[in-house]
Amino acid sequence: MDNLMAAFDMFFQFHVIIGVFVGVFLGIILGSIPGLTATMAIALIIPMTFTLDPVVSVGLLVGAYKGGNYGGSIPAILLNTPGTPAASATLLDGHELAKQGKSLKALKMAIYASVMGDTLSDMVLILVAPPLAIIALKMGPPEMAALIFLSLLIITTVSGESMIKGLIVGAIGLVVGTIGLDSVTAVRRFGFGFPELDEGISLVPMLIGLFAVSEFLINTESVGMGKVVQFFARSSKPEDNRVSGKEFKACVPPILLSTGIGTLLGAIPGIGPSIAAFAGYAQAKKISKHPERFGKGALEGVAAAESGNNAVCGANLIPLLTLGIPGDIGAAVLLGAFMIQGLHPGPMLFQENIVTVYAIFMALMLANVFNYCIGIFYIRFASKVVLIPKGYIFPAVLAFCFFGAYGFNQSLFDVWIVVIFGLLGYLLRRNGFPLAPLLIAFMLEPILEGAFRQSLLMSGGSMAIFFTHPISGTFLGLTAVGIVWMVIGGVRNARAKAKKPLV
Amino acid sequence: MxxxxxxxxxxxxxxxxxxxxxxxxxxxxxxxxxxxxxxxxxxxxxxxxxxxxxxxxxxxxxxxxxxxxxxxxAQPTSWEPLLRGLFCTALACAYAALAGIIGFFVSTALAMTAFLFYFGVRRWAGILLFLIVVLGFIYVLFIQALKVVMPDGLLY
CATH class of the missing domain: 1.20.58 (Methane Monooxygenase Hydroxylase; Chain G, domain 1)
Structure with missing residues (x-):
């Protein structure tokens, strides 16, 4: 109770509340601009948080994460272009509604569903995280190494279209993670004569390069090739511009179902909001009395897609806060922000910084309130913002990337890190490699390596320690089952493709 | 083959x-x-x-x-998009290199002008307004608020 009161004191301060507000505001605006994802929004905001208190900083970033996830639905509905990949399912019905002149109705339903999905998922996080952290505390180095190994396998295999490409990118992330002084012997690894590399690759420049600069470079390819966007005029009938009580009531079951699915999938590392949105959408269609309306402007479709993708936000923080394992790119970027602020997510966070954790929970809930308030106000003039020409947006993004990266350590070396990882991210994305495993593997490498080597020290060099400890043995068993399942799935897919007649 | x-x-x-x-x-x-x-x-x-x-x-x-x-x-791949991306990477490299030589703000102004041109912006008034707004915001945020010390360049 004392901790809760202390958290109240820490949280209910003017600058903290303003921080959450600004985060949500920036997140919604940046997320609503096609091409700027929620992750990119966080990456661009991180440099602004260097000098802020941890709670303000995390509140700002959590707000941006949630706002960005919701903001993506706005261009999906208005322009048939998802602002973020997570909003891809929203456009199926959202844009159809816009074509019928019901864009405001769709935008309102999107915000109701987003906020409901987000809030329920946050409640699950608040209830589940503390007991899970207590269990996690009982894990030693072999268990931790096995768990990270299992998580990395899941993340790398489900994050892209190709499992093997996910694994390759994960391996690259681990390689990049080995750069810097060895934590056990203090021997320099891959320094190449640059003392700046002694502490390893800086996280902020790396993620700015990987996500923001690569996005910039991808967009430079399509200059002059942009598709013509068409706005559909809003209907003047009041009933087409609001969600009636009856319509809202009809959307409650798909929202609850999709939130449940999103929360469950979000708690599993690697399954991002896009998968949750489509899974929620598909299930909502199944339980609907009018499945034939889906894809033709069903309000339940918008509700299911939005509640599904937003429910991932809170659930994603369960493995992050309790185990230190980020569930998706957004959570990985948040993990970086936590670390910059001296907070190390994992079971010890609940022991050493419980007051801060409670304050973060409060920030999450307040971000939902702001998400609703700002969103409901913003949708009235969002059509102006989503049409800002890319020609102005992307040069400004690049400038913020460079200044942000420089400002982190006040080193031009970091600007070069941005350029190098921007190019790497661009080339990987062009060839169908997902970026999430690279970032997550990079961030987990020190923990994995530390736990792995500690385990070997404990056992005198014997690998048997990973199999003789029951929990780590179970994790490794699950990993083996996962690999076998992947191989069987891959073979089946290949056979199915081979059987398809070539037309 | x-x-x-x-x-x-x-x-x-x-x-x-x-x-x-x-x-x-x-x-x-x-x-x-x-x-x-x-x-x-x-x-x-x-x-x-x-x-x-x-x-x-x-x-x-x-x-x-x-x-x-x-x-x-099966589908022929065009090299043009990749070349465009690599061209912009080269521009970004020049931007990073110039930042340490002539100063961050001047190099940013030059790089932004180049990229605005690349993205098809041709109105000088628009470019000027863009530079004033973006560089002004960056100055207030990074120099005034975050107290970031910029690298010494020949200019600013």
Whole structure:
């Protein structure tokens, strides 16, 4: 109770509340601009948080994460272009509604569903995280190494279209993670004569390069090739511009179902909001009395897609806060922000910084309130913002990337890190490699390596320690089952493709 | 004639890199600690493990891409988008290099003008307004609020 009161004191301060507000505001605006994802929004905001208190900083970033996830639905509905990949399912019905002149109705339903999905998922996080952290505390180095190994396998295999490409990118992330002084012997690894590399690759420049600069470079390819966007005029009938009580009531079951699915999938590392949105959408269609309306402007479709993708936000923080394992790119970027602020997510966070954790929970809930308030106000003039020409947006993004990266350590070396990882991210994305495993593997490498080597020290060099400890043995068993399942799935897919007649 | 698809090329590059990493870079860039007797204490242990993992997965990608055959390359690929991306990467490199020579703000103004032109903005009034707003915001945020000390350049 004392901790809760202390958290109240820490949280209910003017600058903290303003921080959450600004985060949500920036997140919604940046997320609503096609091409700027929620992750990119966080990456661009991180440099602004260097000098802020941890709670303000995390509140700002959590707000941006949630706002960005919701903001993506706005261009999906208005322009048939998802602002973020997570909003891809929203456009199926959202844009159809816009074509019928019901864009405001769709935008309102999107915000109701987003906020409901987000809030329920946050409640699950608040209830589940503390007991899970207590269990996690009982894990030693072999268990931790096995768990990270299992998580990395899941993340790398489900994050892209190709499992093997996910694994390759994960391996690259681990390689990049080995750069810097060895934590056990203090021997320099891959320094190449640059003392700046002694502490390893800086996280902020790396993620700015990987996500923001690569996005910039991808967009430079399509200059002059942009598709013509068409706005559909809003209907003047009041009933087409609001969600009636009856319509809202009809959307409650798909929202609850999709939130449940999103929360469950979000708690599993690697399954991002896009998968949750489509899974929620598909299930909502199944339980609907009018499945034939889906894809033709069903309000339940918008509700299911939005509640599904937003429910991932809170659930994603369960493995992050309790185990230190980020569930998706957004959570990985948040993990970086936590670390910059001296907070190390994992079971010890609940022991050493419980007051801060409670304050973060409060920030999450307040971000939902702001998400609703700002969103409901913003949708009235969002059509102006989503049409800002890319020609102005992307040069400004690049400038913020460079200044942000420089400002982190006040080193031009970091600007070069941005350029190098921007190019790497661009080339990987062009060839169908997902970026999430690279970032997550990079961030987990020190923990994995530390736990792995500690385990070997404990056992005198014997690998048997990973199999003789029951929990780590179970994790490794699950990993083996996962690999076998992947191989069987891959073979089946290949056979199915081979059987398809070539037309 | 053997026709390589993108995955074969990407996998081959990764495989070659993993071999270079394991056999050239790691032995040259990671010293062996004199006191290391146990494998677990070796600073090279994880470097070899990760290089091996990269090599193994790259080899699997190459094999899988060969099995896939030429179906992936049924459509002709255009080099133009890639060249555009690489051209902009070169511009970004020039921006980063100039930042340390002539100063961050001046190089930003030059780079932004170049990119605005690249993205098709031709109105000088628009470019000027854009530069004033963006550079003004960056100045207020980074110099005034965050107290970031910019590198010394010939100009500013």
């Amino acid at each position: 053997v026709k390589f698809n993108r995955d074969t090329i990407a996998g081959s590059i990764m495989l070659v890199f993993s071999l270079i990493l394991a056999f050239i870079i790691t032995p040259n860039q990671v010293e062996m600690h004199r006191s290391v007797a146990l494998l677990a204490l070796s600073p090279r242990l994880f470097c070899y493990i990760t290089a091996g993992l990269l090599g193994l997965t790259s080899a699997i990608l190459i094999i899988a891409s060969f099995k896939k055959g030429q179906e992936a390359d």
